[in-house]
Amino acid sequence: DSGVTQTPKHLITATGQRVTLRCxxxxxxxxxxxxQQSLDQGLQFLIQYYNGEERAKGNILERFSAxxxxxxxxELNLSSLELGDSALYxxxxxxxxxxxxxxxxxxxxxxxx
Amino acid sequence: xxxxTQMEGPVTLSEEAFLTINxxxxxxxxxSLFWYVQYPGEGLQLLxxxxxxxxxxxxxxxxxxxxxxxxxxxxxxxxxxxxxSAVYFCALTVASGGxxxxxxxxxxxxxxxx
Numbered sequence: 001d002s003g004v005t006q007t008p009k010h011l012i013t014a015t016g017q018r019v020t021l022r023c024x025x026x027x028x029x030x031x032x033x034x035x036q037q038s039l040d041q042g043l044q045f046l047i048q049y050y051n052g053e054e055r056a057k058g059n060i061l062e063r064f065s066a067x068x069x070x071x072x073x074x075e076l077n078l079s080s081l082e083l084g085d086s087a088l089y090x091x092x093x094x095x096x097x098x099x100x101x102x103x104x105x106x107x108x109x110x111x112x113x
Numbered sequence: 114x115x116x117x118t119q120m121e122g123p124v125t126l127s128e129e130a131f132l133t134i135n136x137x138x139x140x141x142x143x144x145s146l147f148w149y150v151q152y153p154g155e156g157l158q159l160l161x162x163x164x165x166x167x168x169x170x171x172x173x174x175x176x177x178x179x180x181x182x183x184x185x186x187x188x189x190x191x192x193x194x195x196x197x198s199a200v201y202f203c204a205l206t207v208a209s210g211g212x213x214x215x216x217x218x219x220x221x222x223x224x225x226x227x
Binding site (some may be wrong): 056099102 | 145147149155156157158159162164202206209211212213214215216217218219220
């Protein structure tokens with residue numbers, strides 16, 4: 001158990017819909033990262049927050065957005081969903097925004113029908 | 114940009130065989146290097162890391178040495194077990210514009226037969 005929690009574990013929805021994925025980092029960790037894992041693209045870094053502020057952006061689509069709240073939990077919002085958005089979405093946390101290793105949650109499996 | 118290239122899998126071995134999974138990288142700057150492991154149905158977990166040239170990371174019998182001259186971080190284990198069957202990811206983190214950008218390889222699946 002990494003100490004990072006993600007909800008829900010599974011999510012099934014339809015094209016065009018909007019969903020919100022939630023992540024609670026390890027106690028004391030200030031940085032949260034979001035990743036998308038799919039068979040064809042591998043593990044893609046989406047976005048990072050540190051202590052409530054966006055710090056780095058990766059391959060995140062404009063239809064996707066995220067935020068980190070004062071209690072340090074984070075939410076990833078996916079809108080206008082397409083079939084190709086079906087993937088595993090992982091959240092990870094680290095103590096600071098640094099070279100530290102990241103601790104990954106168990107993931108949310110999103111299926112878009 | 115930064116990138117990590119891993120050998121494609123699956124790698125299939127018999128128990129007690131020697132394992133090597135190759136990883137090479139390109140990075141602007143001086144990265145930290147990591148190997149993560151993902152067991153079926155789980156998130157990634159750190160296996161080992163190295164933060165400077167010639168450092169050797171090791172854990173659970175796995176080793177990898179940070180080779181700056183060849184920009185490589187190959188993962189090795191002398192004798193694999195069935196329980197090592199998983200997907201292995203090579204990754205780097207490097208400073209960029211005041212933040213640290215993580216880059217992961219595509220992962221290499223390891224299957225160990227009894």
